[in-house]
Amino acid sequence: MTATSKVSGPLAGIKVLELGTLIAGPFCSRMLAEFGAEVIKIESPDGGDPLRQWRVLKDGTSLWWSVQSRNKKSVTLNLKDARGQEIARRLALDADIVIENYRPGVLEKWGLGYEQLKAVNPATIMVRLSGFGQSGPMKDQPGFGAVGESMGGLRYVSGFPDRPPLRVGISIGDSLAALHGVIGAMMALRHRDVTGGRWNGKSGSDCVAGQGQMVDVALYEAVFNMMESLVPEYDVAGVVRERTGGALPGIVPSNTYTTGEGENIVIAGNGDAIFKRLMLAIGRDDLANDVQLARNDGRVPRTAEIDAAIQAWCATQTIDSALAALQQADVPVGKIYSVRDMMTDPQFLARRMFEQHAFADGTPVKLPAITPKLSETPGETKWLGPRLGEHNDEVLRSLGHDADAIAALRRDGVI
Template identity: 85%
Template sequence: MSEPTRQGPLAGIKVLELGTLIAGPFCSRMLAEFGAEVIKVESPDGGDPIRQWRVLKDGTSLWWSVQSRNKKSITLNLKDERAQDIARRLALDADIVIENYRPGVLEKWGLGYEDLRRINPAAIMVRLSGYGQTGPMRDQPGFGAIGESMGGLRYVSGHPDRPPVRIGISIGDSVAALHGVIGAMMALRHRDVTGGRWNGRQGAECVAGQGQMVDVALYEAVFNMMESLVPEYDHAGVVRERTGGALPGIVPSNTYTTGDGENIVIAGNGDAIFRRLMLAIGREDMAADPQLARNDGRVARTEEIDGAIQDWCARHDIDSALAALKAADVPVGKIYSVRDMMNDPQFLARGMFEQHAFADGTPVRMPAITPKLSATPGRTEWLGPKLGEHNEQILRALGYDDEGIAALRKEKVI
C-alpha cells in the first residue's frame, strides 16, 4: 500500500500505540485523524481483541474500521526481548507513546517511562489505567465500567426506584481517552517551548525539550466530569441521587412522552424560556406566576411543572409537539436512534457521515471526524488495517532486510 501524504495539524508527529481495546486506541485514533503517524503494536496472536467485538464483517469488527483508521499495524510479541528492542527503537523517534497496560507490565519488559526517558528524553508517555500509576489500587485490573462506578457516574444514572444503569456505550474509556488527548497536547506544547523534539541519532548534539508522563486514571477522568458533586456534599451534605430523565435542581429539564409514545427532551429551565414554554402549552397562569419566574421558585414546584408539561405532551404527537415548541423558541429534541441520525437534515448538512469501501468494494458509511477545524480538518485516509499489515514497511525503515524479517516471522517475534 502506498502511504498517503499525511495532512492536518499533527502532521509530522509520531505516535507509538501500545494499547488494546478502547481507552488507549481511542486516544491515538484522534491523533491519527488529525495527521499524526500512529504505529499500533499488536500481538501476533490475534491482535487487539476489539477486532472481534460486536458486529463483524468477514471476521473483523466494524468498530475496528473506525477505532483504528489511519493507523499502521505492526505485530510484536512483547514478551520476546527482540520485540522489546524493536519497540524501543520505534520509541526512539516517537513524540508520543500511548499505553494502557496494567501498571508495571511495561516496566517488566523494559519499556516503562523511565526506560523511555533514557533513550528519548523529549518523549511524552500517555498512560491510561484503571486507577493510575500510584496508590493502593494501582495494580488492580480496572475497566471502564469500574471507572464509571467508582468515579460517580453509575450512582447517578437511572431511576430512583431502580438499581443504577450503565450508559449504552463505553463512556468511561472514551472520557479517559479524551483526557489522554488533552494531556498529550498540553505536554507537547510544553516540550516544544522547552526545546523541541529529540533526534536520538544526533546524540549529545541534540537539544531536547522536556518530555513528561501523562497519568490518566479511568475513575479520575469520570470523576472530573461530575460537576458540583463534591462541594454540594462537603458544604451542604447533599448526595446527588438518581433522578431518571430529570436534571435535579434545574427546572424544567426532563424527558416527556408524547401521545404517540415517542420521547422528547424539553429544556425550559431559563427564566425567559420557561415563560415561552408555558405560553406554548396553554398555561398562561404558570407563565404569569411570580413564584415560577426564577429557578429556585420552580424547583419547589418541580412535580407540578413536570405534570403540566407531560399532560400537554400526552395530547400531541411528536411532530406537532416539536413544531409547537420550536415555534416558541424552546429547546426541544427527539431522542435519536442511529436510524434517526442517519436520515437527519442537520447531521447530513454538517457532513457527519463519510462514505468508504471495504477491501472487497462493499460500501460503508462511517462517522465523520470531530471537532471540525476550519483550516486543518481531520480526515480518514484508510480504515483500520489488517493485522500486521505494515510489518515490512516499518521494519525496513528500521534497517531490517528480507532475511531478518523472515527470521522474526518464523520465530513468532512478529
C-alpha cells in the same frame, strides 16, 4: 485510501506509538491519527487487538475496528520476546508520543517504562491510561471502564430512584479517559516544543531535547472530572446527588416527556426566559406569570407540578406537533434519536456527519465523520482499520531490517 496517502493535517509530522488494546488507549491514538499523526499500533501476532472480534463482525473482523483504527499502521510484535521489546523500544524512542493502557508495571518489565525511555530521550511524552492511575493502593488492580464509571460517580446518578443504577449504552468511561489522554498529550507536546523541541537522537552534551512528561490518566478520575458540582454540594451542604430518571436535578424544567403516540421527547426549559415561553406555548399562562417561578430556585420546589403540566400537554401532542410548537416558541427541544434517525436527519446530513468508504472487497460502508471540525486543517480518513500486521515490512524496513531479517522475525513468531 491507502497508507501511502499524502500526509496532512494539523498533527502531520508527529509520530505516535500505540501500545494498547480495546478502547481507551486506541481511541486516544485514533483521534491523533485522524488529524494527521503517524500512528504505529503494536499488536500481538496471536490475534491482535481483541477489539477486532467485538460486536458486529464482517468477514471475521469487527465493524468497530474500521473506525477505531482508521489511519493507523498495524505492526505485530511479541513483546515477551527480547527482539520484539527492542523493536518497540526503538519505535518508542523515535516517537513524539507513546500511548499505553497496560496495567502499571507491565511496560517496565519489558524495558519500555516511562523512566526507562526518558533516560535516553528526555523529550519522551507517554500517555498512560489505566483503571486507577500509576499510584495509590488500587493501581495494580484491573480496571475496565465499567468500574471507572461506578467509582467515578456516573453510575450512581444514572437511572431511576427506585431501581438499580444503569449504565450508559456505550463504553463512556473508556472514551472519557481517552479524551483526557488526548488533551494531556497536546498540552505535553506544547510544553516540549517551547522547552526545546524534539529529541535530536544524541546523548550527552550533544543532546538537544525539550522536556517530555508522563500523562497519567485514571479511568475513574476521567469520569469523576465530569461530575460537575458533586463535591462542593456534599462538602458544604451535605447533599448526595441521587438518581432522578430523565430529569436534570436542581435545574427545572429539564426532563423527558411522552407524547400521545408514545414517543419520548426531551424538553429543556430551564432558562428563566425560556421557561416563560414554554409555559405560554403549552397554554399555561398561569405558570408563565407566576412570580415564584420566574427563577430556577423558585421552580425547584415545584418541580413535580411543572413536570406534570408539561407532561399533560405532551400527552395531547404527536411528536411532530410538539416539536413544531416548541421550536416555534424558541424552546430547546429534541427527539431521542436512534442511529436510524441520525442517518436520514437533515442536520446530520448538512453537517456531513457520515463518510462513505469501501472495504477491500468493494463493500460500501459509512463511518462517522471526524469531530471536531477544524476550518483550516480538518481531520480525514485516509484508510480504514488495517489488517493485522499489514505494515510490518514497511515499518521494519524503516528501522533498517532487510528482507532476510524480517523473514527470520516472522519465522520465529516475533512478528
